[in-house]
Amino acid sequence: MTTTVYHNANLLTCDQSGNRASAMAVLDGRITAIGNDGTVMAAAGAGAESIDLAGKTIMPGLIDVHNHHAIAGRAILYEVVFPPSLDFDGILAAVRSACETMTGERWAVGGNFGSHHLERIDTLDALRQLDDASSGRPVSLRDDSYHNRWCNTAAMQAAGIDSTTLVPGQGKISTDPSTGRATGLLVEAATALVDAVSEEANYGDPAINQKAAAHAIGVLNSYGVTAFQDAMTFHGMLANLADLDLKGELKAWVVATLPAHAVMYLPGPMGTDLFKVKEQFRTRHVRPDFAKFFLDGVPMTRTSAMLEPYRPSAAFGCCYRGGTTLTLPQFAKMVAECERHGLAVKVHCTGDGSVRLALDGFDIVRDFEGPSDLRHQIAHAVFVDPEDIKRMAALQVTADLSPVLWYPAIFEQAIRAAVPDKLVDRMAPIRDLVEAGVSIAGGSDWPVAPTPDLWDGLEGMVTRRNPSGGYDGQLGPEQAIDVQTAIRAYTLGSAEVMGLDAETGSLEVGKSADFIIIDRDVTKIASNQIAQTKVLSTWFEGAKVYER
Structure with missing residues (x-):
C-alpha cells in the first residue's frame, strides 16, 4: 500500500503532552509519522501520496463514552x-x-x-x-x-x-x-x-435491528465519532455489531456494556448467562468489556436515590429520598462476579445516594478481592456529595458525564421542580472532580440527547450554559473547566477509561489513523462558538467514512 501524507495542517495530536504538528503520515490504517511537513515527507519517501490541507485543523476522532446507538438508529x-x-x-x-x-x-x-x-x-x-x-x-x-x-x-x-x-x-x-x-x-x-x-x-426481525445499528454508526461518523461505548448492549445488539465487523462494515471501535441485571425490559440473556458467551462476539473492533447496572432512576419522577429529601409533595410527603434498585450486599456481590468475568462496570447513578452506594460497593470488592486494573465508571454523576468525590479518585472510578442532562434546558427545569435548588445548583461538579484527580469522560447519551453532537457537550462543560441559546442562565459557573480538559474528555480521556488508548484517542505513531478534519481550531475560538464546529470529514483506520 502507498503511504499518504496529510500536510500543511493545523494538527492537534491530543496526546499526553498536547503536542501540535503540521503533518501526519498514514500507511495501512496506522499512523507512521507525525511532525513538521519536511520531516514527515522525508520519512514517507518519494512515492507517498500527498494531501495539502491548506491550514485546516485535524484532531483525533471523537469518542462518545455513553450512547445507545441501536436504539437511536x-x-x-x-x-x-x-x-x-x-x-x-x-x-x-x-x-x-x-x-x-x-x-x-x-x-x-x-x-x-x-x-x-x-x-x-x-x-x-x-x-x-x-x-x-x-x-x-x-x-x-x-x-x-x-x-x-x-x-x-x-x-x-x-x-x-x-x-x-x-x-x-x-x-x-x-x-x-x-x-x-x-x-x-x-x-x-x-x-x-x-x-x-x-x-x-x-x-422481531433481526435484519431491522442490524440496519438500525449500521445507520446509527453512520450518523455517529457524521458527527466525527470514531469510537463509542454502547451503554446497554443486549445480546442481539452484540451479535449485530460482531456481524457488521466481520463483514467489514463497522466503521468505529465499539465497547459493549452488557446488562448485569433486569430493571427495564431486556431482550435475551443477561448477567452471568450473557457474560459466559461474550467472547463469541469479540472481534477486532467490538470489545465486550463492561457490564451495566442501574442503581436508581431519574430525579424528575423522584426515582433517583438522594442523600437529602426531594421537595415536599402530596404524593411523596416531606422527607422522601428515593431508593436504590439493589442493596449494598447485592451490588457488591454482583460487581465481584463481573470482575471474575473480566468485566469493568458502568453504573447508572443520577442521585448522590446511589453514587455513595456504588462507591461503598467498590470499596467492599477491593477489600475482599484485592487490587484490580479494571476501571469502573459512574454514569451521569449528576449529584455527587463532596466527600464522595474524594472517594471516586481514591478508588479510580471514572465519571461518565453527559452535559445535555444538566445544563439549563427542559431537563434541568424538570429536575428543579423535584429537587431543592441548593442541590440542583451544584449538579455535575466537574471542576471539583477534575481537581480531585477523578478521570472524566464525555458522552452524549444519544438518543436521550436528540443527536450525538459532542461539540454541544464540550461547550457545555466549558461554559456551563446551553449552547442552543434557547435557555438563559448558567449552572454552577464555578464548575466550568478549560477547553483542553474538555477536549481530553472526548478523546484520549475516554479512550483510556474504555480500554482503547493503545488503539485510538490521540494522533500518535503506531495508533489507528482515526481522525477528523474540522472547520475551526476549537482551542482558539470563543467558548460560546465551540458547539458551532462542523466536521468536514471523518476518517477511520485511514479510510474516509464521512464527508460533509
Missing part, C-alpha cells in the same frame, strides 16, 4: 420522533399523523416528550385524547429520560395492564386517584410491560 428509521420542547397538542398531532399512515400490526412507538409534561399526561383526560389521536393503534411514547412511557388504552390492553397489575422494584403504573384506573403513565420498571410487547411487534 431504530428511532430515526422506524419511529415517531419529536423534540422534548413540543407542546401537548403537538405531541397528539405527531401521533395522529403517524397512525394515519401506518399499516399492519406495528405499534406507534417514539418520543421524546419533555419531562415537564409528566404531570399533564398523568390524567384520564390526557389518556382519552391520546386514544382519540391513535385510532385504536397501540401507542407507547418515551419521555426525554427514556425511563418512563406514556401509553394509550390499546397498548395497555395488549400488555395486560390495568390498575391491579403488579410491578417489581421501583416501577409504577400510575392511576387516577378518583377512579383507580390506569392513566397510561408507566414509571421505570413498569415500562417493561409494554416494551416487551412492542419489541416483538416492531422489532
